[in-house]
Amino acid sequence: MTTDPALPHSDRPTPVPAPLALGPALPHSDRPTPAPAPTTTGPAGSRGAPVTTGPAPSPGARPASVAASTATGPARSPGARPASVAASTATGPARSPGARPASVAASTATGPARSPGDRPASVAASTATGPARSPGARPASVAASTATGPAPSPGARPAPVATSPVPSRSDSPTPVPPGFPAALGPWRDRPGPLARSLSTAVREAVVDGRLAAGTRLPSERELSRVLGVSRGTVVAALTQLRDDGWLHTRQGSGSHVRLPARLTERTTPWSLDRGGAGDADLDLTLALTAAPHDAYLAALARAAERSAALLVDSGAATAGLPRLRELLADRYTRDGLATRPEQILVTSGAQAALTLLLDHLHTDRRRPVAVESPSYPGALAVLHARRTRLLPVPVTSEGGWDVGHLATAVRTRSPQLAYLVPDFQNPTGAHMDAATRAEIARLPLTVIADETLRDLDLRTPPGSEPHLAGPRVIQIGSASKTLWTGLRIGWIRATADLVRQLRRNPLQAQLSPPPLEQLIAAELLGEGLAAVLSDRRDRLRAQRDHLARLLDGTGWTYTVPDGGLSLWLHLGTTPATELAARAARHGLAVTPGPHFAADRATLTHHLRLPFTATPDVLGRAVELLRRSDELEVHRFVTA
Ligand SMILES: Cc1ncc(COP(=O)(O)O)c(C=O)c1O
Numbered sequence: 222m223t224t225d226p227a228l229p230h231s232d233r234p235t236p237v238p239a240p241l242a243l244g245p246a247l248p249h250s251d252r253p254t255p256a257p258a259p260t261t262t263g264p265a266g267s268r269g270a271p272v273t274t275g276p277a278p279s280p281g282a283r284p285a286s287v288a289a290s291t292a293t294g295p296a297r298s299p300g301a302r303p304a305s306v307a308a309s310t311a312t313g314p315a316r317s318p319g320a321r322p323a324s325v326a327a328s329t330a331t332g333p334a335r336s337p338g339d340r341p342a343s344v345a346a347s348t349a350t351g352p353a354r355s356p357g358a359r360p361a362s363v364a365a366s367t368a369t370g371p372a373p374s375p376g377a378r379p380a381p382v383a384t385s386p387v388p389s390r391s392d393s394p395t396p397v398p399p400g401f402p403a404a405l406g407p408w409r410d411r412p413g414p415l416a417r418s419l420s421t422a423v424r425e426a427v428v429d430g431r432l433a434a435g436t437r438l439p440s441e442r443e444l445s446r447v448l449g450v451s452r453g454t455v456v457a458a459l460t461q462l463r464d465d466g467w468l469h470t471r472q473g474s475g476s477h478v479r480l481p482a483r484l485t486e487r488t489t490p491w492s493l494d495r496g497g498a499g500d501a502d503l504d505l506t507l508a509l510t511a512a513p514h515d516a517y518l519a520a521l522a523r524a525a526e527r528s529a530a531l532l533v534d535s536g537a538a539t540a541g542l543p544r545l546r547e548l549l550a551d552r553y554t555r556d557g558l559a560t561r562p563e564q565i566l567v568t569s570g571a572q573a574a575l576t577l578l579l580d581h582l583h584t585d586r587r588r589p590v591a592v593e594s595p596s597y598p599g600a601l602a603v604l605h606a607r608r609t610r611l612l613p614v615p616v617t618s619e620g621g622w623d624v625g626h627l628a629t630a631v632r633t634r635s636p637q638l639a640y641l642v643p644d645f646q647n648p649t650g651a652h653m654d655a656a657t658r659a660e661i662a663r664l665p666l667t668v669i670a671d672e673t674l675r676d677l678d679l680r681t682p683p684g685s686e687p688h689l690a691g692p693r694v695i696q697i698g699s700a701s702k703t704l705w706t707g708l709r710i711g712w713i714r715a716t717a718d719l720v721r722q723l724r725r726n727p728l729q730a731q732l733s734p735p736p737l738e739q740l741i742a743a744e745l746l747g748e749g750l751a752a753v754l755s756d757r758r759d760r761l762r763a764q765r766d767h768l769a770r771l772l773d774g775t776g777w778t779y780t781v782p783d784g785g786l787s788l789w790l791h792l793g794t795t796p797a798t799e800l801a802a803r804a805a806r807h808g809l810a811v812t813p814g815p816h817f818a819a820d821r822a823t824l825t826h827h828l829r830l831p832f833t834a835t836p837d838v839l840g841r842a843v844e845l846l847r848r849s850d851e852l853e854v855h856r857f858v859t860a
Pocket of ligand 1: 569570571573597599647711
């Protein structure tokens, strides 16, 4: 597993670049003076408002801290942009009325006094580095808005860009990428050394997709000319990018921007470990994994290739793409549960699957639905939203399910359905043994078995418990944990007849994922899946063991689970909601027990700690929890 540290602050695309250790010192005169106020603003703070005391969140709702941090942060859904980037690009490439053309900027007051090596591009162009401008050459103002991309946004100090419209062959073996350097935004406006501003701007442009990963940068000489800075500044910026993993240089094929391996080769979503400088701001309320980066990109490319036929079809909801249904059915069959594609209904996640099943099957609303206590808050939220009467069945990390309790409840309270998570149950991590599965399958009630966490078996080798299956058992699954929650692919495995009925439910179309996402899922769930799974199991196992070691000596107890994504702590005498509230004041968000309770009030001395964060973040989180707990001890001692 990687023991990659959380991103250093400097790695985060915040508008204010953190100190970077740069190579060559910058010539002071490289920095235009005085820099106008940056157009970017500080990141929306993700501190505060962590969910600690409220009711279980609604299915789609995320804790405020998460929403804040992901809305502005770098790890984001496609299309979303970090605030800093949005601020620097939202104003658009069209030049504002007040913005001066580059040629003017270069030759008038905005240009700094500069070192001999940092001549304004306009001068450079007419002397040593650039071609003598031919009579027909366009002025730089034109060049700036064409060959080198759009002019800067309003308020931005226009860079003294090259006056040479199109780089000549002889001095530019690498063409300037389209939209470059406009993709960097008003990078000169950042405080600090120019080289650092430049490397930060390149990093942010890569994160934001304005500079596609893989883009080949122009040569150092060309960059210095296009950006209007000294060669030394360019070299320093590129060295920093290379050292931090954002640039890959291969002899003969130039330098290509990329995302660093420490972000792409791990299971922790980037958003989980972006802390503020010196002041923890950590979110351990989510048990989510990052997408398997390279496999995902490859799947996207293959899906795009296969999409042509799909695009001439209607795109209307179906039971799922035939190829995906086949793949899923085959997986069940290989796993000992014979399944035909007609038995699979693809949904936009396991929660969607549960929603559809409840809507269709919970016909007698006077009868309760049996749920584990504790249980997955997302499922509880769906049930609460439907005002369902719940029948809690105890499950513990150590002892598993109380089947006797469930059997008695079935006899005396006649629940119409049960919702159970037999594999690495969220949050206890409990894993149902084969005998218990068989016993539950014999009970006279319909069971919805949520197998979302089944693939996250951290035993070596993974075990081979049968599915919880039988004539009255319906399985639901999801790619959320196995692959990526952003994929929004889940499914129902039921009888072909029930699948046909569910197709007629008016909710089905709404709960069906877009066909293109299904294409991607089909690519990911195919051949490469075993390698992806083995990799994430290795990393999660290491993170789980690391978290367990960190908790040594806390006095909190837990059972190390065989799989899943979190530890379920018993805090002894410490009330979990209070501890979570104190941790929140230290900048750490965690989810206390009552969020997992069917009645939303009990389990007051439990806390769920996911091990999906990087070891470094887990370390900081446990330290903060310990400190928060000590405060409590201190209060008792002094009271
Ligand atoms: C047991 C369980 N089911 C379902 C989900 C969510 O699945 P989906 O994202 O597919 O709706 C989770 C997420 O934590 C979970 O723990």
